[in-house]
Amino acid sequence: MIPSVLPTYNRAPLHFVKGEGAWLIEEDGRRFLDLGSGIAVNALGHANPDLTAALTEQASKLWHVSNLYEIPQQQALAGKLVEVTFADTVFFTNSGTEACELAVKMARKYWYEKGEKEKIEILTFSGCFHGRSSAAIAASGSEKMVKGFGPVLDGFVHLDWGDHDALNEAITDRTAAILIEPVQGEGGIRPLPDQCLKGLRKLCDEKGILLILDEVQCGVGRTGRLFAHEWAGVTPDIMMVAKGIGGGFPLGAVLATEEAASGMVAGTHGSTYGGNPLGCAVGKAVIDRISDPAFLDSVNASAGLLRQKLEGLVAAHPDTFEEVRGMGLMLGLKCTPKAAAADVVKAGYAAEVITVPAADNVVRLLPPLNITEAEIAEALARLDKAATAVEAA
Structure with missing residues (x-):
């Protein structure tokens, strides 16, 4: 049974x-x-008093209203993230998987609105893990992730980790973005060397494609900087965040530049729970502490x-x-x-x-x-x- x-x-x-x-x-x-922290989630430990206080205070006032209305706690957290990162704008989700879905949509919609509808391919790398939704497992491409779940979403090109020649050859007129984790987590704790991340940023600039970083596991102070890409002195166009940002409360986000997010206008994406007052109150307390x-x-x-x-x-x-x-x-x-x-x-x-x-x-x-x-x-x-x-x- x-x-x-x-x-x-x-x-x-x-x-x-x-x-x-x-x-x-x-x-x-x-x-x-x-030493697991709920897989890099409990960034400030269990039952942290500051997070408990933030959640309790908000829970006594307002839990949920939906994104049909303005949410002050959401604006406060978004403002803080814009202040301390490369981003100009933020969309809140409930998880890293949802963040992946939006990152893929955002990159493709960007090129669609630019009149380059053929630009749909996203380059990814062996050992990657971006979640378990249809887009995320397609991004991985591994047999373990996709077996039995076909047909697999089209538009992802899978490359071997560290194969620079293959990367250059894979970029075509259909390439929309490169998606990579600065430090692979599920893939075995494999950091991308600073020079490689710098090289990816330069390559994306030269080829006119977007750089998407998945910092779901390696972000929010985990590597000793607020976000791991800061060690290389570069910035992405789009970034996926989750896990540690909520300190244990389900919360995720997509951070983006104004340019990269330009295709995402009213009606192009949404979430019932994403960015609710409870999650954002806790997230603000987390970022206030960890960004210090x-x-x-x-x-x-x-x-x-x-x-x-x-x-x-x-x-x-x-x-x-x-x-x-x-x-x-x-x-x-x-x-x-x-x-x-x-x-x-x-x-x-x-x-x-x-x-x-x-x-x-x-x-x-x-x-x-x-x-x-x-x-x-x-x-x-x-x-x-x-x-x-x-x-x-």
Whole structure:
């Protein structure tokens, strides 16, 4: 008999009932150190008092009115995002998947309104993950994502990661945009080198195409800058954001320049829940905190300490780990052929530490951005215990 909850997830046998900062409490009382943050969502940890206050205050006033009316909280968050980013305008969604749908529509509508209706193709890269909607799985193109869900949406060209010659050859009169993650998350914590991101920006400018960045997982302070592309000193035309922007509340956004968004006029897109007062009140509190330069300095300090400790862990367990990869507090432990990332994650449950598996046999570490030095030390002790258990199995 099918379960009452559709069985599309392979869930761990854990039942968390409470969260406190970087900690999750199981119903049996065990305390787990959370290095997954709900897959980079709980950027300020669980039950953060500032976010709780913002949500509670708004919940006592107004929850939902729809986008038929002006929403002051939405305007406040949009204004803050425009102030601290490249963007001129923002559309709010409920998720990264919805952000992907709009980013694709926005790019194609831009060229349609310019009279270049043939420009519909979007170039994407192996290992990418942009969500699970029809457009997002078509953007991925991998068998794992699209098998059984055909016909697949047309208009995406899939290229190998790092193949510069193939990229140049793929650009034609039909190319509308390049879509890429500055740091691949699901793909195994693969950062795009700064020079490559600069090169993509230059290429898009030379060829007259749009650059779309997916910062759903790597954005909102995760790499030590407010958004990961800032490290390369470039800006996109369109950017997808979600996960950390709501600090645990479902919220996403598409940020864009005035030019790139010029085709999106009244009636071309919408959302019933997107940008509701609750989500935007929490999102404003998140961005106010994380955009503070002093806070980002603390993220970089914590990231440096965690990476140093992880390098020591790799050295101590050469049969389990090959390397540390990633940026800021978006890090991955690449496992050796002798050890499966899934086994390390499972051993972590026994050691009461939460991590997240990824492709390329990588264990993702995505702790809250405000994790403490003491919690980092405890994390390493528990990861060491997990690695020892894998080696003993």
